[in-house]
Amino acid sequence: MDWVFTDDRPIWQQLSQQLTRRILTGVYPPGSKLPPVRELAAQAGVNPNTMQRALAQLEQSGLAEANRTAGRLVTEDLQAIERARREQARQIIADYLRAMEELGYSFDQAAALLKEE
Amino acid sequence: MDWVFTDDRPIWQQLSQQLTRRILTGVYPPGSKLPPVRELAAQAGVNPNTMQRALAQLEQSGLAEANRTAGRLVTEDLQAIERARREQARQIIADYLRAMEELGYSFDQAAALLKEE
DNA sequence: ATTATTGTATTAAGTGATTAATACAATAAT
DNA sequence: ATTATTGTATTAATCACTTAATACAATAAT
Numbered sequence: 016m017d018w019v020f021t022d023d024r025p026i027w028q029q030l031s032q033q034l035t036r037r038i039l040t041g042v043y044p045p046g047s048k049l050p051p052v053r054e055l056a057a058q059a060g061v062n063p064n065t066m067q068r069a070l071a072q073l074e075q076s077g078l079a080e081a082n083r084t085a086g087r088l089v090t091e092d093l094q095a096i097e098r099a100r101r102e103q104a105r106q107i108i109a110d111y112l113r114a115m116e117e118l119g120y121s122f123d124q125a126a127a128l129l130k131e132e
Numbered sequence: 133m134d135w136v137f138t139d140d141r142p143i144w145q146q147l148s149q150q151l152t153r154r155i156l157t158g159v160y161p162p163g164s165k166l167p168p169v170r171e172l173a174a175q176a177g178v179n180p181n182t183m184q185r186a187l188a189q190l191e192q193s194g195l196a197e198a199n200r201t202a203g204r205l206v207t208e209d210l211q212a213i214e215r216a217r218r219e220q221a222r223q224i225i226a227d228y229l230r231a232m233e234e235l236g237y238s239f240d241q242a243a244a245l246l247k248e249e
Numbered sequence: 250a251t252t253a254t255t256g257t258a259t260t261a262a263g264t265g266a267t268t269a270a271t272a273c274a275a276t277a278a279t
Numbered sequence: 280a281t282t283a284t285t286g287t288a289t290t291a292a293t294c295a296c297t298t299a300a301t302a303c304a305a306t307a308a309t
Contacts, residue, residue, distance in 0.1 A: 084276040084285045111228040119156045201255045201306040
């Protein structure tokens with residue numbers, strides 16, 4: 016999977032999402048060592064700082080941990096990974112329901128409309 | 133319903149949404165005349181231009197039509213209102229599914245998780 | 250015909266976020 | 280002890296977006 020970006024939202028968010036995706040799908044397995052910031056940045060063709068921000072986000076989600084010079088490790092805690100995924104999902108779902116309610120749709124309607132797609 | 137804002141997204145979007153809400157819920161019934169830009173702006177305590185932008189968005193959605201000096205009328209086309217609502221919903225749903233897919237959830241999973249909330 | 254009321258366009262100021270440049274800090278490896 | 284490798288902090292440049300100030304345009308009302 017290569018790095019690809021659109022311009023409709025910040026690079027660092029897209030980086031973060033793609034990194035997350037890789038962890039969730041096992042490209043970077045639990046306990047494995049992530050490439051150094053600078054290398055990832057080079058791969059993706061972005062400034063190291065941008066990648067750093069994406070990685071900080073990953074940290075925030077509990078998917079990885081940084082050690083000064085030993086590099087950055089994907090958490091070994093499978094449950095943490097699953098928790099992180101669910102947490103993100105929770106937020107997305109909340110946003111969805113909020114948006115639909117603003118249009119005047121009830122929860123049930125919001126759920127029903129989803130199926131019609 | 134009074135005008136109330138948060139600072140997590142642009143005023144004009146919030147204005148637009150609240151105006152939409154009012155039309156969808158019949159506060160401004162089909163065919164009725166909306167207050168002038170300047171008056172709405174004064175009510176909401178925002179710059180007229182900001183309100184103008186919100187109203188332009190309303191136009192875009194097909195919920196209202198502007199006439200030079202006769203003011204702005206809510207569309208009389210009930211179907212147009214319903215269409216506008218559905219269109220917005222469609223976008224929201226698409227965003228939702230996209231976000232969930234980025235987390236590795238299938239469509240079915242995305243639908244199922246919704247119900248668990 | 251004039252005026253008041255309305256919507257619109259233009260331009261600039263303000264604001265915040267993203268990205269980049271650079272320097273610093275910690276520690277594993279030697 | 281030194282060095283190379285890694286993560287982090289700081290600062291500044293860039294950019295886009297929001298908001299505001301102001302002027303213009305159209306037309307209903309008189």
